[in-house]
Amino acid sequence: MTDVGAEHLSAASEQPRLFHVIDPRVFDRRLLDDLCELATRVRRIAKSREGALYLQNLLPTRRAMLYFTQPSTRTFLSFNNACHILGIRTSEIRDPSTSSEVKGESFEDSIRTFSSYVDVIIMRTREPGRAAVAARLMDSIPRPVPVINAGSGSDQHPTQALLDIYTLDRSFAERGGIDGKVIGMMGDLKRGRTVRSLSYLMKCYRDVRLVFIAPAPFAMQPDVKAHLAEHGIEFIETERLDDVLPELDALYVTRMQSEWDIAGESRSVDIRRFSVGPAQLARLKPDAIIMHPLPRGPEIDPAVDADHRAMYWRQERNGMWMRVAVLLTIFGLDQEVRAADFPADG
Amino acid sequence: MTDVGAEHLSAASEQPRLFHVIDPRVFDRRLLDDLCELATRVRRIAKSREGALYLQNLLPTRRAMLYFTQPSTRTFLSFNNACHILGIRTSEIRDPSTSSEVKGESFEDSIRTFSSYVDVIIMRTREPGRAAVAARLMDSIPRPVPVINAGSGSDQHPTQALLDIYTLDRSFAERGGIDGKVIGMMGDLKRGRTVRSLSYLMKCYRDVRLVFIAPAPFAMQPDVKAHLAEHGIEFIETERLDDVLPELDALYVTRMQSEWDIAGESRSVDIRRFSVGPAQLARLKPDAIIMHPLPRGPEIDPAVDADHRAMYWRQERNGMWMRVAVLLTIFGLDQEVRAADFPADG
């Protein structure tokens, strides 16, 4: 059972359900549900030493490239350790000065070079659209490897969207799941890619209502709102957290993305009006949850961490398990792991 | 015997004797002796391929974070390879520019993030006290992981102290151990954390006499001398190596820690008076040993390397074995390895 025969695997790996992971907007409900279920399965299997050894022996001969020219400690570590959980060996480029541009090599030639050596490319860039370019290049060469977008500029950030969905799904497991919930998103909604991606995915759920709480200059952008309208998803916009706080099932807080400021526009915001502290906790439903993609700024008081509704540290760890689920699915081992005979303990 | 059953391990790992490793001053003789014995055991087991495979299969599902915002090639490599010997997978941050401060995240949030992904945090910072802060944070959260201090500013450096103890213990194994020996410490005793930590640990041994050989402005600091007086450990201070050289069983040489200079004060020292070369070798006891934490400056002539009393390169390698022993003890596998049925060859 914990012994993975070569035949078994090659049979299982014939039809991976995912290849490139570039844009979360293409995910459907079925895939989201399957990935959430798989992440939970993996998380539980990993709790015993026997289970952890089983996972580690799933992909020991695979090699990953982590190409992070936009540094990101959290996403990097999450992916690196997700690889390690599955036995995947990793190589990394994290220093922007070693990016292709500096050496005079084209971006395409750099990506093709990575594909010569590894089985999957996980990439994060400051410039938008690069992961999509890399995926298209792969589709044009004889020996393509899958590309995972770990963030491209202010674009989509698909594995972040998946871990957010997983956190909502897991938190509401006893309450009918995400369907029908009221989800607030607060902070810099204009430039925060996590809230943008998550909003797009709401089309996969029934009767979700969204509440956007943002300073006017950082309101959710028209493309997202048009998408919501098109799919009949209710949303309201407000600058007053107090008015809506008691209605929320989830409050997704984000920080001001001041690294994208052109003229210090973040500094004009009174962040205290878009923050969570003990006063807000008192008015939040007892079974609501507070999420944050981290790193946090002043918008969540560390005193909130001890509250049972603070879900952001678990959300962070969910990210690692969701990335394990994504890698398993890319390498066609999702069915294998679902069928593995481990006790389904807590 | 080389097969480590899951039950066996979980039994063995119930009561680790170490959790955080922050300050060497809390170590007692029993722990020091056990760690030295375990380091020797591991070093011998690793000599055969069968033994090396046994070690590698002890912790294959564990993951470590090496967070080194103060770069240190030697300590980093020593820990990284100690992890690899035990099969532990490692993630690293070695670039100060990716430290939490730069990203606007609090130090505490960064450490908690690492703990989300790995099973042990090994950290080195330029600022003092940070490892202790990290350990306290861990003690306050639901899912703590052990923190190992790999050097915090001019503070204690516990695994360096352990490898120094191990080198003394091993070198004097045929001569009654460390008890009763005369140990000289030379160089920048004021700012060298290795000699400070080592001095504190002398309370665990009987009848050790210390000889501090330093330029007056870089003499051993009062806190250490008060500690020695309190524990009845004899010490003398001198600026003249020649006067004391023939009496020493060990001469621990250190370099000027000029990176901590405020106004170039290191340059005022005539380092030749606090150095070892062929002339000093001639007057050193035939069975004395010369130690150095490395990297060395001009205070040890490379011509000394070939002398049988030069112990610093072995000391460096001892560091890797001692770190293996520390990791085994933290993960509760020390008894398991002691009991493993391998020949106790040389």
Added chain:
Amino acid sequence: MTDVGAEHLSAASEQPRLFHVIDPRVFDRRLLDDLCELATRVRRIAKSREGALYLQNLLPTRRAMLYFTQPSTRTFLSFNNACHILGIRTSEIRDPSTSSEVKGESFEDSIRTFSSYVDVIIMRTREPGRAAVAARLMDSIPRPVPVINAGSGSDQHPTQALLDIYTLDRSFAERGGIDGKVIGMMGDLKRGRTVRSLSYLMKCYRDVRLVFIAPAPFAMQPDVKAHLAEHGIEFIETERLDDVLPELDALYVTRMQSEWDIAGESRSVDIRRFSVGPAQLARLKPDAIIMHPLPRGPEIDPAVDADHRAMYWRQERNGMWMRVAVLLTIFGLDQEVRAADFPADG
């Protein structure tokens, strides 16, 4: 068969045929043929999961140091993944600011430190001759480890030479091998270390004719030409690709090594005259091959990539397999792998 017994290995590893790999000029035909055959063997074994697991279990207890103070993404990744294919654990230094010079440690002490922790040192420096110095140091200490030169300044680059030989050997496998072929080398022949190393190795083959196509200021240097004359290897020099193109069996294209420019001398070259594009393809033999060490500049039009004679992407991947072969030979496992019972499929 896929189970590597400890006894078997220790028997096999008694007499490694390679220790340090510093200068390709010492390689003989027998070694080149053996390495090419071994690289092909490994490449084929790795195609099945069973074979990949076999390879990964060959050196799981070995540790490598990748010391790259001259950054090189391609060579670094190629070696790192070659190590991973064999189960070797890797540590890395890739930031010039962590090199020994910055810390005040001598180069020799740094190298000896690496040798304390690992089983092989793979190194690349901007300064010439450093790998040879490291190898000589190892030969003088009690516990030496092999040193692999991954490029030292404008010196030799032995594993690049080996992968170039392997690419030629593999491409001409059905046509009698490298013997008797006409090999063009084009571009910055003065400073390109790949073409220099490759030229030296031509003495191992019979009746090879070389065609050097370079702007006059970047012509092949006298030492190489003297070597060729001494070994009776025919060569001609020209500035006109068009004159010689139809005669070539292989065209090895290189880029202007402008990073070595003192006063921008590369800019004086009209690189279009030393480039390959659709027009050149039309006049190249149907079974000739185009090689390039990469990264490329404008000297090869990306439109060439789709042509069946474009061999540079395969050449890049050959480098990883050749490095696996080198590591196996250094660790004395070449005979073991040759004898392993795997089907010799495609």
